Structure formats: C-alpha cells, structure tokens
Amino acid sequence: MADVVRETRRWYWQRVSALVLALCVLVHLATIIYAVRSGLSAEAILARTRGSVTFAAFYTIFVAACAVHVPIGIARVAEEWLGLAPRTADGIAHALALLLFVLGMSAVYAMVAG
Amino acid sequence: MPQASAQAQPERTPARHGATLRVSLWRGRDDGAFVEYEVPRLESQTVLDVVTWVQRHREPGLAYRFACRVGMCGSCAMTVNGVARWTCRTHVAEVAQDGHVQIAPLANLPRVKDLVTDMREFFDKWARAQGRFFGARTRHDEFARVRPDSEARQAADAGIECIGCGVCYASCDVVTWRPDYLGPAALNRAWTLVNDERDTAQAARLRAVAGDAGCHSCHSLGSCTERCPKHIAPTGSIAGLKRVTARAAIRGKL
Numbered sequence: 001m002a003d004v005v006r007e008t009r010r011w012y013w014q015r016v017s018a019l020v021l022a023l024c025v026l027v028h029l030a031t032i033i034y035a036v037r038s039g040l041s042a043e044a045i046l047a048r049t050r051g052s053v054t055f056a057a058f059y060t061i062f063v064a065a066c067a068v069h070v071p072i073g074i075a076r077v078a079e080e081w082l083g084l085a086p087r088t089a090d091g092i093a094h095a096l097a098l099l100l101f102v103l104g105m106s107a108v109y110a111m112v113a114g
Numbered sequence: 115m116p117q118a119s120a121q122a123q124p125e126r127t128p129a130r131h132g133a134t135l136r137v138s139l140w141r142g143r144d145d146g147a148f149v150e151y152e153v154p155r156l157e158s159q160t161v162l163d164v165v166t167w168v169q170r171h172r173e174p175g176l177a178y179r180f181a182c183r184v185g186m187c188g189s190c191a192m193t194v195n196g197v198a199r200w201t202c203r204t205h206v207a208e209v210a211q212d213g214h215v216q217i218a219p220l221a222n223l224p225r226v227k228d229l230v231t232d233m234r235e236f237f238d239k240w241a242r243a244q245g246r247f248f249g250a251r252t253r254h255d256e257f258a259r260v261r262p263d264s265e266a267r268q269a270a271d272a273g274i275e276c277i278g279c280g281v282c283y284a285s286c287d288v289v290t291w292r293p294d295y296l297g298p299a300a301l302n303r304a305w306t307l308v309n310d311e312r313d314t315a316q317a318a319r320l321r322a323v324a325g326d327a328g329c330h331s332c333h334s335l336g337s338c339t340e341r342c343p344k345h346i347a348p349t350g351s352i353a354g355l356k357r358v359t360a361r362a363a364i365r366g367k368l
Contacts, residue, residue, distance in 0.1 A: 004325035008363040
C-alpha cells in the first residue's frame with residue numbers, strides 16, 4: 001500500500017513542480033533576453049540583483065521546483081534502467097534533492113547578498 | 115524513390131490470377147522458427163484467410179485462434195510484419211511487402227504453440243485491476259438513471275468498446291520492460307468503471323490501479339492508442355487514472 005501512495009505522490013509532485021518550472025523557465029529566459037539585449041556586464045547585473053527581494057523569491061521558488069522535479073525523474077530512471085530497488089532509488093533522489101537545493105540556494109545567495 | 119521506402123510500401127495492387135504469396139509462419143514455441151509457405155493470392159484475402167489456408171492444405175497441426183472472423187470476438191490477433199493486428203480484419207493487400215507476409219504470435223504473452231499465446235496473465239490483470247463491476251442495487255430495485263451526456267458517462271463510453279483482443283498489451287513497451295505492469299487494456303477497463311457512478315468499489319479499484327505496476331508506470335508512449343483496432347485511447351484512460359488517484363491521495367482516500 002505504501003508503494004501505491006508513494007507512486008501517486010511522486011506523480012503529483014512531479015506534475016505540480018513541472019507546472020511551476022514551465023512558468024519559471026519562461027520568465028527566466030525572457031528576463032535574460034531582455035536584460036542582456038544591450039550587453040550588460042557582470043557588475044551591472046549584480047548591482048540589480050543585490051538586495052532584490054523579488055529576485056530572491058523568484059529564484060528560491062525556481063530552485064525548489066528543480067529540487068523536487070529532477071530527483072523524482074532520476075529515481076524513476078534509476079529504477080527502470082538500472083534496476084535499483086525503490087528504497088535505494090529514493091535514497092539517491094533525496095540526496096540529489098538536497099544537493100540541488102543547496103547548490104541552487106547558494107547561487108541565489110551569491111546573487112542577492114554575496 | 116529510395117529503395118528502402120519502396121520496400122516498406124505495401125502492395126495495393128489487386129491480386130493477379132495464379133499469383134502466390136510467400137508467408138513466414140512461426141512454428142513451435144519459444145525455441146521455434148519461422149517456416150515459409152507458398153499460398154495462393156486471392157482477391158480481398160485477409161491474413162486470417164492465409165493462416166487458415168496453410169492449416170487446411172499444408173499443416174493440419176498448425177495451432178492458431180479465431181472465432182467470429184468479423185472483428186467482434188478479438189481472438190485472432192497476431193503479429194503481422196512485426197505489428198500486432200486483428201488478422202481477420204487485415205487484408206493481405208494492406209500488409210504484404212514484395213509478395214511476403216510474416217506472421218508470429220502476439221508479443222508480451224507466453225507462447226503455447228505456433229500462433230497461439232497464453233492469455234491467462236492478460237486477463238488475470240483485468241481482475242487485479244478490479245475490472246469487475248460492483249453494484250449496490252438488486253433486481254428488485256429501480257434501474258439507475260445515468261445521464262448519457264454527463265462527463266463521467268462520456269468518459270466511460272470512450273473506453274467501453276474494448277473486446278480484449280490483446281493488441282494494445284502486445285504493443286506496449288512498458289509491459290515488455292516490466293512484466294508485472296497491468297497494461298493498457300486492464301487499466302482502460304478500470305477507467306470505465308471509475309466513471310461508472312453505480313459502482314461501489316471505487317476506493318479498492320483506485321488502490322489496485324495506482325502504484326508501480328499500475329497507471330504510474332505508463333510513459334504515455336501511445337503505442338496502445340495507435341494500434342487499438344477499436345480506436346480506443348487507453349493512454350487517455352491511464353492519464354485519467356493518474357489524475358483521479360492523485361486527487362484521492364491528496365484527500366487521504368488512497
């Protein structure tokens with residue numbers, strides 16, 4: 001029974017995170033294209049992102065959605081292609097989620113407060 | 115035209131008088147082999163006609179299944195040139211390439227002999243997916259009134275015409291990868307019952323179809339939908355099951 005609930009939740013969280021990611025990626029790409037159209041330097045970018053609550057909030061959501069979405073997919077691939085046991089695949093997924101979140105948030109921190 | 119695509123084109127020309135067709139039939143079980151026969155090419159000839167001709171004129175011991183011959187019973191499905199099809203509703207003219215047709219038993223099912231597969235696992239999975247109707251009314255009660263235009267009724271209608279031929283199951287790559295997967299037909303059947311407002315076993319059914327061997331293993335490859343001779347879309351039914359089970363899980367009812 002645990003398997004049934006786990007699989008259903010995995011599917012649900014992957015769907016929800018995909019919805020968030022679809023929106024975030026669009027905003028992310030549009031912002032990049034808009035911001036660099038006249039050739040911004042690294043200093044100019046940092047001058048705009050430092051202390052920006054909007055930037056911090058948006059990219060925190062983006063990083064969280066990645067940290068949810070990617071490990072679920074990787075766990076699935078690991079189970080199906082590498083034949084890993086669900087518990088092992090879950091362990092890898094949790095470690096990957098933590099890694100993605102820490103790396104992502106450290107990048108956000110560097111842009112906003114670094 | 116490149117030669118490869120010219121070869122892939124089935125012959126749509128009418129059969130010439132006295133023409134023959136080369137047919138490779140699978141003989142034996144897993145350790146069997148294709149055996150080639152020459153069969154008279156006839157007008158409007160179906161693949162089932164070809165198999166029957168071989169059985170009557172060349173190989174009395176050839177094992178194959180059929181019953182209605184008109185696409186109603188779903189028992190004559192075989193792999194024709196690598197694709198699962200109803201042999202009774204497949205004209206030779208649609209599939210023959212360079213005057214040749216290869217006929218094998220359905221994939222993803224244990225072989226019994228020649229063109230016959232063991233369908234037990236296929237139908238056991240219908241039972242495992244709670245593909246049976248459970249009602250609350252007796253013969254003494256009034257008929258249930260189900261609105262024909264309700265969303266649930268329309269969803270059930272879309273999948274209800276399945277006759278259990280096994281073409282979708284034999285075409286499903288996920289069944290090949292993981293043999294415990296319930297498969298498109300059983301899940302499609304469950305979806306029609308999930309949309310049956312008279313049914314009383316909904317919670318048990320959702321538990322049966324969710325999870326690793328159930329709807330969550332489907333990768334939406336769509337082979338079942340593409341190959342279904344009844345033009346049912348099991349991929350859509352399975353997507354529906356994913357939505358409904360997710361809703362049930364959120365409400366703690368799974």
